[in-house]
Amino acid sequence: MKTELISTVFLSEKRKNTLIMLMDGPATIDDIKKSINGTTSAIMAQVKILIEQGLIEQKDDEYRLTHIGRIILKKIKPLIEALNVVEDNKDFWESRDLGAVPDPLLDRIGDLGEIMIHEPDLNHLFEPPKELLTSLKQTKNVCTFYSYFCPTCPYNYAELAKKEVNYNLILTRPVYERLRDEYTEQYNAIMNSQNSHLFVCEEDIIKPGAISVTDNLLLLSFFNKKGLFDHKKVISFHKSARQWGQDFFYHYRQLAEQVK
Template structure:
């Protein structure tokens, strides 16, 4: 707690005592230890304590650890049951960014339908990024409505799911592929989460449990750190996917290398 307080800026002994609610006799032994380890430094001219450079680095890692503990405590039963093995390791390391998540429970009869709260939020967004390995027909209706509202959309599907969408909704998906405000890419390999959706206002995630089952629960967060985490995960999948386009001469769906610039322009 002491080093976290000092991370907010230099403070004198009275400020620290008041914030921690302890006496000088209880506080000074801890300060002396931190001074001895060069984690905290003392400025006699201003009579304040502050973090050293090494102390600041330690607090940064400590902050990451506390964020991870906090998200686990907030939704302990959810995280305990989720299978995170398919989420890329570099993203699992910073999963503590998913702060203040809400769980939207699905009705038994509509496990694979989007929760009404999710739909309301996405229709009021300015852009959409989606990476998905599951077939959700409702996606087509959402894309159609958001494109009418001039939203920008960039999405990545697994090859199997894209083929199913194209087979079930050929006209709509060809229209999506040709639309100036939309890019679609195909991931030939696996996409870890069932579905990831990121907009300018929220991030949402659907994950299997550890027994490979899906219970319809939507994890959603409106925090900037969670949105940033979601963008990074989407960027990872889009960077290893192939952009889809309609060949002007044959009118067939073709694949190209992924155009990062076009995708970014689609949602920035």
């Protein structure tokens, strides 16, 4: 029975996605069909299996999770979401050094949702992705962590400060010192802003390449397993991903010292 239930959930994308959809509430066949690609007959065949296994039930023209179905889905949904994040970009994740991510956040990796991997061409290696630049123009809140120096970033920092965006910025000490010493005007704009808060993280702390969280976007970068930064970045627009990014940022905020 144990193997049969696992097979029921995992050996069919339609069954798996139907169960996840029903966690949000009852749905008709038409609702399921809109959410999941497939003909009515194909979906009905999978729904029948889920009913036979006691995972869902029908009431009038709607289908809903049974109590057993809800118990099981609460346990396996995080696994399904983690698999979706990793399997769609397996080569990328295998090459990343994730030692900077606290274990509780690794356990929630599925919160990143549907992600895109940004890999710039040679002409744009040191420029932030367009998605991030667009978001920075619209957002009212930003949390950013950088452990490498991005030549265009001081100007972006200063622009946010001048607009009095609620901005929290963490830099490693070498990056901070370069900002302070070589970009005086931009540094002063940050320090003179009432809503900008600058923090310094010591170099000996295990850290990611970058974290940026805005009102609608999460951007992450990690060093690869050779300790090199190869400019590949993760971007997600999911609400759960932004919360994950906030929690990741505040992990480093607790390890940093504010510049006053």
